[in-house]
Amino acid sequence: MKKLVLVLTLNLLFLGCNKDVPKLSFDELNIEQVSEMNCNPEEENCTFIGIKVPWAMGKDTRSNLLNSHIEDHIIKLIDYQDAKELNSLENLAQTFIDDYEASAKEFAEYNIPWEAFVEGKVTYESEKLISIQFDLALFTGGAHGYTSITFLNFNPETGRLLSNKELFSQDFKDFAEKRFRKNNDIPENESINSTGFFFEGDKFQLPQNIGFYPNKVVLRYNAYEIASYSEGNIQLVFKMEEAKKYFKIL
Known part of the structure; x- marks a missing residue:
């Protein structure tokens, strides 16, 4: 009898390990914030930050890990000063606006709006790989802005980044x-x-x-x-x- 129980247990474990992992489901995370300082809405000339990226919808560990990597990546893209502890994209957006307004108050003649925009999209998805592209446009004063295209590649089964x-x-x-x-x-x-x-x-x-x-x-x-x-x-x-x-x- 003990042998039968052991065989049944091993079979159940084997079946459990080979159970198909559900496909990740993505929605769009959209964050926008605009400063009223030195803002001319009619000319669309205002300091703003916009973030529009894929966001895993599950509540499981896999989805949370993948989303945390996306969040960390965007913070590093936009946090040009890299001097503050930013723990969320909402915090990042508010800090970007606050930094601009602090600069505008300190330099009365400073009236050039800042801009930050990140747009992400899933470019490849299979059972073994999810690839996400991020397009950045950033301007915080100076002679020119900065643009970049970056990628994150994930293991769909775990949400882990792939090197x-x-x-x-x-x-x-x-x-x-x-x-x-x-x-x-x-x-x-x-x-x-x-x-x-x-x-x-x-x-x-x-x-x-x-x-x-x-x-x-x-x-x-x-x-x-x-x-x-x-x-x-x-x-x-x-x-x-x-x-x-x-x-x-x-």
Whole structure:
């Protein structure tokens, strides 16, 4: 009898471990805040912050973890001073407005509105990977604003962030470097920085931001990462079919 109970228990455990994980469901989180200081609504010339991003709707640990990564990412994108403890996107939005108004009061002649806007979208979703793109436009005074495109890649079963090492084999880096050199006319026998790039240690590195789409993979170097601001953003784009053999999880 004990053996039968043990067999039944093991079977139940086996079935439980292989139970399909429900697909994540996303809604849109939308936060907007506008300052009334130096605001001219008719000309749409007001300081504002807008956040419109995918938000996992479940109440489980997986959804909460994924959302916390999204929240942390957006705070790092917009918190240009990186000097305050911001624990929510609502807190971030209010702090952005407060900082502008404090600056406007301190400098009476300061009347140029600030702007911050982040828009996110799911660009790829499968049983093994969710890729989310974030478009940032930020202006807090100065000669010019800043724009960037960043990506977060998640394990759909756990909500955990996936690193480049978990996504690609080591050979992918060599594959990407060859394409980078070809696109930027850098001879194979020359230093990767020989034409003006500034990769750390004079060695090619994959960017922090790699995004997935149904038919392509995008490697994105944002302004200042490997070149001056005047060079703008630099991208490598691979067709999904040619990059597939380097994937570890897809």
